[in-house]
Amino acid sequence: MKKLLSGIVSFAVMISVSVSAFAATGEISVKNNINGSEPITYTYTEKSGQVVKSVKTLMTKLSDLSKEDSVIQTLTVTSKNADLPVSVKLRLEIPLESDTQTGPQEAVSTPSPDEYLALDYYDINVIDASGNKIYSDEDAMNDDSQNTYRDIPLGIMNESRNDENQIFNIEISVDDNVKSSVEKYANKLDWCIVTEAVNLSTAQPVQSIAPTATPSVTVTTVPTSTPQPTEESAEVKEDKDGTVTLSKGKFLVGRDIDEGRYTMTGEGKVHVYTSEDVLKTSIVLKKKGSKNTGVEKYVINLQEGETIEVDNDTVLTPYEASKATAKPTSSPKVSSSSSSKATSKPSSTSEKSNPKTGDNMPVTTLISLSVIAIGAVIFIEIKKRKND
Amino acid sequence: MKVKKILTLIQVLLILFIVVCCIFVGKYFYDCKNAQVEYENLQDVVEKYPRVDASGNYIEERDDNGILLSYSNLYKQNNDMVGWIKISDTKIDYPVVRSKDNEYYLHRDFSKNSQYSGIPFMDYESQDISSNYIIYAHNMKDGSMFADLLKYEDKSFYDSHSTIIFDDLYERGEYQILGVFTTKVGANNEFRYHDYANITDGEKFSEYIKKVKELSCYDTGITAEYGDKLITLSTCAYHTSNERFVVVAKKIIK
Incomplete structure (x- = not known):
């Protein structure tokens, strides 16, 4: 009886090990282009659904926005061992913090209007390694829904079921139309990579x-x-x-x-x-x-x-x-x-002006006037001495 | 005695005027020199990776992001950079940037600091999809920026320097000059070539080429058809006020 029981247990263990070994477990690794920075790596399966992983620590260029009009954060996303294609998105998310003022039933506070507005604080364009713009804020649809996140599609990876490496240059600038008071909420936003296995056939x-x-x-x-x-x-x-x-x-x-x-x-x-x-x-x-x-x-x-x-x-x-x-x-x-690119500029031909590329510095005139002035000074000096 | 005092006063004022002029002119040349030194430093960075190896083959060493190694460091310094322009036997050997308008880099250097001579910049409408890249730069009196472009007024200079190097961040490029012309901004017969910064159809392309050939100072015997990539270099000319001097070339090495 003991032998039978141990046999059944070993068989069950074997089956579960085999199933887990053959289950489609993909691996996603995200890193930025700063030498020595640690990549963020995680695994997922077809049944995981959407996997959201914070990559805020990799968004090192955001701090430069105080000095620069725009910054480019390069992220490399590597997809390995994927049995299915995987859709990849960049997500800006309002962190839902616990509200200690409220009771346990309302443990998570509702974001304020400014917090929602913070999702639009950044203008974001994404350019791939070939220089193609794969996402542009300019043509993003206005989303009036009160989502606590904003998704930026980066495309589908691993369609050929091979390991794949994709470089995304994320151009970030501050939207001038968003009031500056939301900056503090924008700084708190979480930056995440969202991956999800996609069964293209079904x-x-x-x-x-x-x-x-x-x-x-x-x-x-x-x-x-x-x-x-x-x-x-x-x-x-x-x-x-x-x-x-x-x-x-x-x-x-x-x-x-x-x-x-x-x-x-x-x-x-x-x-x-x-x-x-x-x-x-x-x-x-x-x-x-x-x-x-x-x-x-x-x-x-x-x-x-x-x-x-x-x-x-x-x-x-x-x-x-x-x-x-x-x-x-x-x-x-x-x-x-x-x-x-410059969407604020009208594309109509009558409005555009030809840039003035002349050198308008009156260098020659100033040199000539100086020479004349020197002559005049000398002339006056001679005149004065003659009079003396 | 009174006359002497007046003459002395005039002398003092003139001397002050001379000093101010000297400061002004000195600063102009000092700034120009500094700008030139800065661009020479950038040239040194680029020249670490020569365009052609000993056997004459193109070297296509690239950074992780696909950008040619020659330019990847500069691109990291200023991500408005779109390429590099060079014409042999001239001072034209500069990075090219592009902003959201045609004003930003008129008086800013590669580091986005204020500088009178600016930097060659691409028209904001000349995006990758356009068949024509228009690049503007100042015609500086010290001979920097696109001042040497006016050498193309002389056909003999064209005969010995008929090609222009323009590399974008990902591809090296050599362009054959097909037309050289001047036009006066605001004149009745002005050719608004800057309206052709975003050519994406054959009709507009042909219209542009036709007009360039028509206005060209001399016949180069070169033409282009839709599918060719064009580069248009523009600077001010001083023959009359508000005049522009323009050189148009087509890509010959892809």
Whole structure:
């Protein structure tokens, strides 16, 4: 009997050890570019859901914001042993501190309006190692919801199931429109990396496209061109302001869609392939406020020859148009206005002035006048002596 | 006696005037010299990593963030840096920066300190996606910044110096000059080339090239088509007031 019991126990132990050994345990490591700094490393599994890890200690450049207009904090995120792709986000979070004034039922205090405002204190842009801006505050959607955090999508890693290293240059500046009194709350914000395993094949509740839908190309207001989607069933709709809506299918950049920088929104999976048919990036989009896995929006540069594949309706809003306050231009071309950095400046040609690069220092005039003055002094001196 | 006193007073005032002028002019040249020393220090940093090795191959040593090693240290000093410009046999050998407007670096140096001569800066609209990078710099009377650009008025100088080096942070680049022109700001026939800082379509590109070729002081025999990357160097010319001298080149080594 004892032998049977010990046999059962050993078998159970063996099984549990084997299961744990084969379970998909990914490892994420985050470090900054300061030599000698300790990386922050943690593991996760598919069942972990969202894993939030504070990396505030790595945000060493934030203190320089008192001296500089903007700083760049470089973070390297390494994903290892991942069995599934992992979505990575940077999160600014209001620390929910225990309120000692209240009773145990209200152990966590509600953030004040200024604390919520602190989430918008920083203007943040994220640039990858190739110099592509993958997130820009300028085209971030206004989120009026009272979230205690703000997420900045950094993309999906480990899609090829190989270990992956990604460098993110996080450009941080202070938003001048946010009152300075929130600075003390902004300093308290926690900076976190949020990771979550993404099952690209099953995760998204993608709405099915009726197979009987008539293949068509609809150009609603643009008389200039008739986009031809790559697949017959695919459909491109282009608005007057250049916003493009893609239905399920594959599309060729340069033919179906203008080259340029877009903000992608929608729900479902998006794959972008280079002109050599190499997977450039995969994104899982979700509706705003949805609890599904994915990001609400994604900024991407689409270049001629690239192919974009979507499995559900996806909206591509030109980078500029997504935040423009002026009336849209008559031209639907994305490229004509895309990617302008100085958003406060009007892009209209009549406003921009040519910088004055002349050397207006009157050096020659001053030297000439000095010579004349010296002559005059000498002349007066001679005159005086003659009179004496 | 009264006349003598007046003459003495005039003499004193003139001497004061001379002293003020000397201080003013001295400071101007002192600042210019300091600026030049600072840029020479930056050049030393860059020259630690030569562009071409002995066999003539490009060296592409990069930092962790993908930036060419030559420029990664400078980029860490000022993350507005977007590249480096150099024209042989001229003083043009400077870093290029880009800000959110076209004013910030007019009178600031690489360390963002106030400096009259400023630093070459790229038009804020010339983002990576643009086919044309416009770079402005002062035409300094001491010959620094883009003063030497005016040497291109002389065709013989062009014949012996027809290429410009412009490296961005990630890629080395050599550009072939295709046009040299002047235009007067505010004139009826002004060519507003600075409105072409963000060229992202073929139509605008062709329009720009056509106008550049039309205005060019001499025929270079070089043209460009959409897909080529252009660089436009601009500085003030002093032939008439508010005149600009512009050199346009296209990338030949990718």
